[in-house]
Amino acid sequence: LIAQQKMELEQLVEERTAELTHSLAELKQTQNQLIQSEKMASLGELTAGIAHEIQNPLNFVNNFSEVSIELLDELKEELAKGDTEEAIAIAGDVSQNLEKINHHGRRADSIVKGMLQHSRASSGQKEPTDINALADEYLRLAYHGLRAKDKSFNAELITHFAQDLPKVNTIPQDLGRVLLNLFTNAFYATQQKSLQLQSSGDVYKPVLTVTTMQIGNEIEIRVRDNGTGIPEEIQDKILQPFFTTKPTGEGTGLGLSLSYDIVVKGHGGTIDIESEEGEGSVFIIMLPLK
CATH class of the missing domain: 3.30.565.10 (Histidine kinase-like ATPase, C-terminal domain)
Known part of the structure; x- marks a missing residue:
């Protein structure tokens, strides 16, 4: 009788242990889901800020690119006239614009990298x-x-x-x-x-x-x-x-x-x-x- 009760008790303990293990696994899964939800919520907070931040360097890139195209047209005209002094001055302006484009391009790149770093595990x-x-x-x-x-x-x-x-x-x-x-x-x-x-x-x-x-x-x-x-x-x-x-x-x-x-x-x-x-x-x- 004692042996039978012992077996029944052990079986009951095993069942309870299995139930607790399953419950613990479910709790951990729920916890991970909630943590991920919080991370995604913080990512959502960033999205609008990133959109605003990235717009500024992109505007600079677009503007300096357009100006550089105009300057290159002027450069061609001056070279055709043989005015090398003016052509050199225009080339200097184009060079400065390209430096600014590079600077603002890197700024946009850093913002995107920051967003990716925030979102990844x-x-x-x-x-x-x-x-x-x-x-x-x-x-x-x-x-x-x-x-x-x-x-x-x-x-x-x-x-x-x-x-x-x-x-x-x-x-x-x-x-x-x-x-x-x-x-x-x-x-x-x-x-x-x-x-x-x-x-x-x-x-x-x-x-x-x-x-x-x-x-x-x-x-x-x-x-x-x-x-x-x-x-x-x-x-x-x-x-x-x-x-x-x-x-x-x-x-x-x-x-x-x-x-x-x-x-x-x-x-x-x-x-x-x-x-x-x-x-x-x-x-x-x-x-x-x-």
């Missing part, structure tokens, strides 16, 4: 990264992304980037996602405050300030906004998965929790929040140099 390989350049790139993309949705929105962008900041070993596309998330949230907070104050007639100017500096063996990135702020009672929850202050359908609640994981678990750093409701928020990222 992380390789997990850390590389020396210019934090100032990364922050500046994502700040402009986040801003133009919001302005593409709301043409009336304007904000003052202030950067205090420390000179000669040493490069940090990071996974650039992951840290880029963190910065994009912080910038997008900051702009959202200032946009909401602007909408709240419109009815009262109060004068309000959205301001986002990004500061970088070296403190000992760490690099600090501060993202400060003068938006709605975060109520004190939920500040300890803001980094938890699926917690969001945005209306249903406007946020996944994963952005800040993924940012926390990338900074803390992925880079051995810290992310802290200082906020006062109605006054604004500061997100502080600390990244170790070694």
Whole structure:
């Protein structure tokens, strides 16, 4: 009887273990889908900003190309007349235009590469990264992304980037996602405050300030906004998965929790929040140099 009960118990344990294993696999799959959904959402935020950013260098390329075609026609005329001095001057203008075309073409290329880097899966390989350049790139993309949705929105962008900041070993596309998330949230907070104050007639100017500096063996990135702020009672929850202050359908609640994981678990750093409701928020990222 004992042997039979033991066999039945073992069989029951095996069944329960199989069920738990299956449930765990389903949970992991759901988690991966949600994380991918958040990544695609951040990519969507970038799309409008990238479209705006890439239009500027493309306009320069088109304009300088058209002017160069006209200059080459003039060059042919001057050569036909035998006026070599004027022909040399025109050739110099064409050369300058080609340099400008090359410069703006490279700018467009870097924007596209940045987009591809953001969208592709992380390789997990850390590389020396210019934090100032990364922050500046994502700040402009986040801003133009919001302005593409709301043409009336304007904000003052202030950067205090420390000179000669040493490069940090990071996974650039992951840290880029963190910065994009912080910038997008900051702009959202200032946009909401602007909408709240419109009815009262109060004068309000959205301001986002990004500061970088070296403190000992760490690099600090501060993202400060003068938006709605975060109520004190939920500040300890803001980094938890699926917690969001945005209306249903406007946020996944994963952005800040993924940012926390990338900074803390992925880079051995810290992310802290200082906020006062109605006054604004500061997100502080600390990244170790070694």
